[in-house]
Amino acid sequence: MKRIAFHTLGCKLNFAESSALAKRFEQAGCTIVPTEEAADLYVINTCTVTADAEKKCRQFIHRIHRRHPQAEIAVTGCFAELRGDEIRAMEGVTYVLGTADKTQLIAMVNRQAAARNDDPAAGFTPIHSAIGRTRSFFKVQDGCDNFCSYCAIPYARGRSRSAGIAQTVEAAGRIAAEGYKEVVFTGVNIGDFGRKNGERFADLLRALLRIDGIVRWRLSSIEPDLLDSEIIELVAAEPKLMPHFHIPLQAGSDAVLHAMRRRYDTAFFARKVEEIRRNLPHAFIAADVIAGFPSETAADFEDGYRFIESLPISALHVFSYSARPEAAAYRMANAYAPAEKEARSRRLHRLSDAKKAAFYERFSGQTAVVLWESERLGDEMLGYTENYLRVAAPYDAAKINTLESVRLDTSYLHPDKDRIMTVQTPSPCK
Numbered sequence: 001m002k003r004i005a006f007h008t009l010g011c012k013l014n015f016a017e018s019s020a021l022a023k024r025f026e027q028a029g030c031t032i033v034p035t036e037e038a039a040d041l042y043v044i045n046t047c048t049v050t051a052d053a054e055k056k057c058r059q060f061i062h063r064i065h066r067r068h069p070q071a072e073i074a075v076t077g078c079f080a081e082l083r084g085d086e087i088r089a090m091e092g093v094t095y096v097l098g099t100a101d102k103t104q105l106i107a108m109v110n111r112q113a114a115a116r117n118d119d120p121a122a123g124f125t126p127i128h129s130a131i132g133r134t135r136s137f138f139k140v141q142d143g144c145d146n147f148c149s150y151c152a153i154p155y156a157r158g159r160s161r162s163a164g165i166a167q168t169v170e171a172a173g174r175i176a177a178e179g180y181k182e183v184v185f186t187g188v189n190i191g192d193f194g195r196k197n198g199e200r201f202a203d204l205l206r207a208l209l210r211i212d213g214i215v216r217w218r219l220s221s222i223e224p225d226l227l228d229s230e231i232i233e234l235v236a237a238e239p240k241l242m243p244h245f246h247i248p249l250q251a252g253s254d255a256v257l258h259a260m261r262r263r264y265d266t267a268f269f270a271r272k273v274e275e276i277r278r279n280l281p282h283a284f285i286a287a288d289v290i291a292g293f294p295s296e297t298a299a300d301f302e303d304g305y306r307f308i309e310s311l312p313i314s315a316l317h318v319f320s321y322s323a324r325p326e327a328a329a330y331r332m333a334n335a336y337a338p339a340e341k342e343a344r345s346r347r348l349h350r351l352s353d354a355k356k357a358a359f360y361e362r363f364s365g366q367t368a369v370v371l372w373e374s375e376r377l378g379d380e381m382l383g384y385t386e387n388y389l390r391v392a393a394p395y396d397a398a399k400i401n402t403l404e405s406v407r408l409d410t411s412y413l414h415p416d417k418d419r420i421m422t423v424q425t426p427s428p429c430k
């Protein structure tokens with residue numbers, strides 16, 4: 001009987017994978033404990049999306065070894081995949097497993113041979129996370145074939161792969177059996193689901209909608225060139241598919257998009273957003289943007305800023321460019337002064353705040369259905385509307401994992417939780 005602690009850095013996909021791995025350890029008779037407690041093994045599931053993410057991984061490994069010098073440390077995930085030799089040389093590290101190998105950890109710990117369940121060559125296993133009692137993150141795809149010039153993900157996670165529709169639906173049935181009402185798709189490039197098996201993401205959505213018990217399916221991030229009219233119309237027609245899109249734009253200038261090796265231009269992206277707005281006027285639409293790509297001149301940034309400002313989107317996810325040694329853009333010279341990157345990031349964050357506030361304001365006074373979650377914020381509980389407005393109401397444990405129709409009031413900016421909408425009356429029309 002071993003005590004195992006998990007610490008996860010990075011994206012929803014990593015959290016889903018940690019959760020699935022923790023479940024397997026539990027099934028093998030181990031006890032999962034918080035990282036603050038003493039454990040026999042600490043599993044650190046790492047991220048390499050930026051240089052800062054790597055720094056946090058290194059710091060966490062040092063901290064755990066300092067506090068628990070007798071414990072074993074397993075480092076898994078993207079950072080382990082790309083910098084395996086560096087991590088192996090770190091004091092206290094016992095196991096280093098990349099993205100494809102992490103499912104071997106249990107076998108390694110038990111000193112047994114293991115099958116590579118998540119190896120791209122051996123196929124792909126859909127998994128889901130078990131964080132909270134309401135929403136589950138469902139990994140339906142992994143890897144990417146795009147090789148955008150700024151991105152190290154294809155090197156860390158390998159080529160795009162997914163299971164077939166039948167196997168994915170079977171895995172989703174298990175999520176429903178565990179009582180989750182909402183499922184969020186995760187993957188590196190979910191729109192690519194099924195391409196190598198002759199299947200399509202839209203057909204997966206249709207098949208999943210037939211599962212009883214899950215009342216909300218959320219798309220999460222999907223590449224604009226893979227978000228086709230069929231998917232948008234399906235979301236508009238199916239009440240179980242939430243009106244919520246997260247589309248990576250990355251830059252609002254065609255010259256920068258070209259240098260990033262993205263597969264669309266700004267006109268294509270604008271048409272995509274218009275199409276969503278035409279079909280789903282109330283949809284939450286978020287776009288990822290990178291501030292400070294090396295070739296982005298001052299003029300490129302200003303062009304891009306005006307373009308993004310003109311888009312009828314609801315929020316931005318702003319990332320500061322981080323040079324990754326594996327990616328093609330690593331060798332590009334910067335077209336701007338170093339301080340400019342942070343200045344651009346701050347302007348984009350302010351633009352996002354303004355767009356989000358305006359989007360929330362549109363729904364003030366309207367009725368919306370909220371799925372209440374177990375997370376507590378002082379005397380209040382939090383939930384999301386169908387179109388991803390975060391809502392707070394007086395805490396009532398009996399409402400967790402239930403849907404409620406409420407009248408929305410006004411929103412405010414919470415210091416830790418971003419924008420939150422209040423309700424006019426706690427439960428006017430249950």
Ligand code: SF4
Nearest residue numbers: 144146147148151153
């Ligand atoms: S940024 Fe480009 S290469 Fe990286 S995961 Fe996304 S689509 Fe793939």
